[in-house]
Amino acid sequence: MTGSPLSGSAFTLAGKTALITGGAAGIGLATARRFIEAGARVILLDRYPAAVGGAAADLGTSALAITADVTDAAQVDAAVDRAQQAFGGIDILVNSAGLSLREATLETDIDTWNRVVDVNMTALFIVSRAVARQMLAAGHGGAIINLASIMGLSGGSLYPNLSYHATKGAVVNMTRALAVEWGAQGIRVNAVAPTWVRTAFIGAMADDPDLMARIAATMPLGRIAEADEVALAILFLAGPGAAMITGHTLPVDGGFLAR
Numbered sequence: 001m002t003g004s005p006l007s008g009s010a011f012t013l014a015g016k017t018a019l020i021t022g023g024a025a026g027i028g029l030a031t032a033r034r035f036i037e038a039g040a041r042v043i044l045l046d047r048y049p050a051a052v053g054g055a056a057a058d059l060g061t062s063a064l065a066i067t068a069d070v071t072d073a074a075q076v077d078a079a080v081d082r083a084q085q086a087f088g089g090i091d092i093l094v095n096s097a098g099l100s101l102r103e104a105t106l107e108t109d110i111d112t113w114n115r116v117v118d119v120n121m122t123a124l125f126i127v128s129r130a131v132a133r134q135m136l137a138a139g140h141g142g143a144i145i146n147l148a149s150i151m152g153l154s155g156g157s158l159y160p161n162l163s164y165h166a167t168k169g170a171v172v173n174m175t176r177a178l179a180v181e182w183g184a185q186g187i188r189v190n191a192v193a194p195t196w197v198r199t200a201f202i203g204a205m206a207d208d209p210d211l212m213a214r215i216a217a218t219m220p221l222g223r224i225a226e227a228d229e230v231a232l233a234i235l236f237l238a239g240p241g242a243a244m245i246t247g248h249t250l251p252v253d254g255g256f257l258a259r
C-alpha cells in the first residue's frame with residue numbers, strides 16, 4: 001500500500017485468511033483483489049465451478065475456489081471445513097452472495113419471495129454460523145462484513161422491490177445482533193450498504209440509459225458506484241483501522257441516504 005505511514009498499518013491484512021461468498025463476480029471479486037493486495041489469502045465461494053475456478057485462477061496462488069450454494073447448510077459446512085484444511089483458520093468472512101428479483105408486491109409469488117429470503121437472509125445465518133464456529137474455536141476473534149444495501153435502510157425510490165427491502169433490512173439488524181452476540185469473543189460484525197453498483201447484479205437496468213440517468217440523479221454525487229469503491233469500504237471494515245467498530249452499517253451510497 002502507498003500513502004501515509006498510517007495507511008499501511010490501518011489497512012493491512014497480512015497473514016489473514018478471508019472467505020468471500022459470491023466471490024466469483026462483482027463486489028465479492030473486487031474485494032478479493034483488494035484483500036490480496038493487502039496481504040490476505042482468499043477463498044472464493046460461489047455457485048458455479050467454472051466461474052469461481054476461473055476467478056480464483058486469475059487471482060493467482062493467494063486464491064482458492066470452492067463451489068457451494070450458500071443456501072445449502074450441508075454444502076456450506078463442508079466448504080468451510082475444506083477451506084480450513086486448505087488455508088488454516090478463517091479470520092475474515094465477507095457475505096456478498098445476494099439476489100434481487102424486482103417485482104411489484106401484488107405480482108410477487110411466494111416462491112420468488114422465498115428464494116430472495118433464502119439467499120439474502122437465511123444464507124447469511126448459515127454461512128456466518130459455519131465460519132464463526134471456527135473463529136470461536138480458534139479463539140483469535142475475527143471480522144465479518146455483510147452486504148446490506150441502501151434498500152435495507154430506505155423504502156427505495158424508483159421501483160418496488162419488497163423482498164429485497166425486507167431481506168437487506170434484515171441484514172442490517174442481523175449485523176447488529178451478531179456483533180452483540182460475538183463481541184466478547186473478539187468477532188466484529190459490520191455491513192456496507194451500497195447504492196447501485198456497476199456489476200452484473202443490476203442486469204438489464206444498465207442497458208436502459210433513461211433509467212440509469214434517473215438512478216444517478218437520486219445520488220448527490222450524481223453517479224452509481226463501482227465495485228472497487230465498495231471493496232475499499234469492506235477492506236477498511238476488515239482491517240485493524242476498524243478495530244473499535246462493530247455492529248455498524250456503512251453506506252457507500254454517493255449521499256443517497258443523506259437526502
Ligand SMILES: NC(=O)c1ccc[n+]([C@@H]2O[C@H](COP(=O)([O-])OP(=O)(O)OC[C@H]3O[C@@H](n4cnc5c(N)ncnc54)[C@H](O)[C@@H]3O)[C@@H](O)[C@H]2O)c1
Pocket residue numbers: 021022023024025026027028045046047048068069070071095096097098099119147148149150193194195196197198199200201202
Ligand atoms: N450491484 C448492486 O447494485 C448492489 C447494490 C447494493 C447491494 N448489493 C449487494 O452486494 C452483493 C453482491 O452483489 P454484486 O453486485 O457483486 O452481484 P453479482 O451478481 O455481480 O455477484 C453476486 C455473486 O453471488 C453469487 N451467488 C448468488 N447466489 C448464490 C448462491 N445461492 N450460492 C453461492 N453464490 C451465489 C453469484 O453467483 C455471483 O457470483 C449482493 O448481496 C447484493 O445484494 C449490490
